[in-house]
Amino acid sequence: MNEPLIDPLVWLILLPLAWATLAFVLGPGRGGWLAIAGLVAQCWLAFNLAQQVSAGVAVVHAVGGWGAPLGIDLAVDGLSAAMLLLTQTVALPLAIYARSYFKASDPAGAGFWPLTGFLIAGMNALFVSADLFNLYVTLELVGLAAVGLVAAGGGAQQVAAALRYLFATLVGSGAYLLGVALIYGVYGTVSIATLLPLVTNEVPRLVWIASALIVSGLILKTALFPFHFWLPPAHGGAPAPVSALLSALVVKASFYLILRLWLGPLQSVLPAFGWLLALLGAAAIFWGSWQAIRAVKLKRLIAYSTVAQLGYLFLIFPLLAAPAALQAAVMQAFAHGLAKAGMFAAAGVLIKATGQDTVAGLAGAVERLPVTMFAFALSGITLMGLPPSSGFLAKWQIIQAALAQGHWIIVVVVLAGGLLAAVYVFRVLRLGFLSTPENVTFTPVSRVLEWSAFALAAASVLLGLRGVELIQLLGART
């Protein structure tokens, strides 16, 4: 049991809320250092929490002292501790990156710090909440903050992308809310712990409808094929630090929630949707990769790669009987989170340097920006799933789980997806190695930008060597 005043679980929510509010009071574009200081503390808290969970301490916090079902409970197990760790460790380098990315008077950076603070607070609150209605509020917090970040200071394209995203996210959370309303109607509670023994194998038909609503709402928010339509314009059109935050973290939040319900209160209902989700995941891998191979703009390419990589997360659902499947999902979330943050950050550097967002404009980049192109390549290695990267570890675990249960078709999909990823990554790298055209000039770019992109990309590869700790953390599910 924690000393309540320093309970890391609570401060992971309070701290970002506090610095977001302070940053808003300080004024447009201010508060960058505050955010970085806050995120350093949050990283420490997240590590601390992960250690406690690894040591087998059950971390539960009854808000208001009431306890479920009257009050709202917050609970942390290995899965949520891992997601918290991912969020803080990706957000910190991105905050350092963003501080030098946005110039002081840049209208795109006007609301960046408060919005990012609310976004991270919303995600942390989502990862620890054990109450379905409270989860709805956190979903809205995350969704609206993400839309605000996409739209901030943008032109017509960006505003249109933000609107498309806004409607998708609102319909998604609306469907989730109706599902929760039905669950409350059936059982009289929305607390996950209280629901767990109540939802048995024989459930009323209304619970099936509720589950279908909840899952469809959440896959719309996760941009699973064919609900991915809003993602490429939003992630491809936003400023690079925002794209990185959204692609690396935000889409994982709703995925986490599906997983949480799957392993928790809806475990007798949701497995019926397992192969459907895996099928959509496989379609996402092929469609997203194909669109990435064809993309004209660099950030579009990376956004479509996100569509494809999210597909892997859904391949695990028919395999969840084996513990390796859950490990694979979290490893893939980490691998893609770090690699995609690094890749979008690198793309931001390349766009700043070349002044254009096209793949063709990258000719000569290796010569001029070796660190950034190396970062891009390292991220690419993780996305393709080459050893020793964390992407390799994730795919290896999916394949193992699939073979153990005799589902070789999933193995084929994983291998084909890796090959397709190689095609779009090498498409970028090949252009980078060409010599610079005569008439092209590269604008000098801050070292901070280059090296924070590199740090993220390198972490995605190096994590492959330290995957054991992460797996142990997940094993500590209490």
Next chain:
Amino acid sequence: MTLAFDLLLALSLLWSGWRTLATPRLDRAIVMFITFGLLMTLAWARLSAPDIGLAEAAIGAGLTGALLLDAYGVLRRPRKGP
């Protein structure tokens, strides 16, 4: 008797909701939406939820309605200059 009233209210809600989406002119649609909000207030009263009724009247119908009408006033005007 109360059932008849409830059913009538439910039908009015559905009808005003439908007209909000289907009526050709946007200004009428917004007025229809505000009517819908006021009918919702009645529904909350029937569900013995006066707190929600108050909030629905003030926020749902009132503030949202004002926001919508104000936006309508701006969007109706053609854009000035290039």
Next chain:
Amino acid sequence: MTTGFVFAITGGALFALGAAGIVLIGDLMRRILAFNLMGSGAFLVLVGLAQRYDVADPVPHAMVLTGIVVAVAATALALALVRKLHALTGEIELPDDADE
């Protein structure tokens, strides 16, 4: 049939109406209206279904109050975006998404 049931079913129908409206209508203002209908529908289900034996339950009442505030926040943000789009392009429908 109790008052709770009547309005729970009405809420389900309003939710479906709003959802269909968001999918089918291109005009952004109508989509915002449709989203609000959808939200109201979910709120009616939340309160109505919990009160299907016509005994008031304060917990869903508080949840709906929370939901109404979230809905108005979302509506205001959506309207700000539509007005910005109109100021920039003169359109109140979404342009086709193009990768160029």
Next chain:
Amino acid sequence: MKRMMVVAFVVTLALAFVFFLSAAMLELAPAAIDLRVPVSAHLTESGVSHPVTAVLLNYRGYDTLLEIAVLLLALVAILAVVGEAPVAPSRAAHPVLQTLGRLVTPLMVVVAVYLLWAGAFRPGGAFQAGAVLAAAAVLLHLVGLLAGWSSPRLRLRIGLAAGFALFLAVAAALLKQGSLLQYPPDAAGTLILLIECGLTVSLALILAGLFLFLAREEGA
């Protein structure tokens, strides 16, 4: 033709959904858990006597904390989207309307204070009070007595954030009691009233801001 098929498909889907949903609702047995029992059992410790306010600010006060964050966040996002723009010249309405506005506004302030005070033991509370105050501001704007707001100065920003910051600070300070937002029963009433007062001011400013920050000249 294709459009017709899409419409027919969506409408069929919606109708089928309503049909199955209604059928499933009607066959439902009573719920296993009845939260009305604990809600009323702990009402005396909650600091207020109106059950909805007890749920909203005590039992599930954490939801409300996050919900205020959503509201503040929406305002920040709107400010970031609309950016700097000149304030619309306030269109002076007919003198009669202006007089009416001057008369109605104090009345609305009184209603708001009443709602805030009443929230502890009957329907009402910070949200309704804040909404009425915001409506008063919108009314003043419509009759031309209050100009639209441009980007907020420091003092207004403090006002917008103060209610949420106060709520957050109280929530954190109560960690001393053992957990987030755990009111000591004897001080719960006072603390809830304190939070509600702060929220009323900030909610009024935020809700009015949702309207007044948008009410400016377009383009430029």
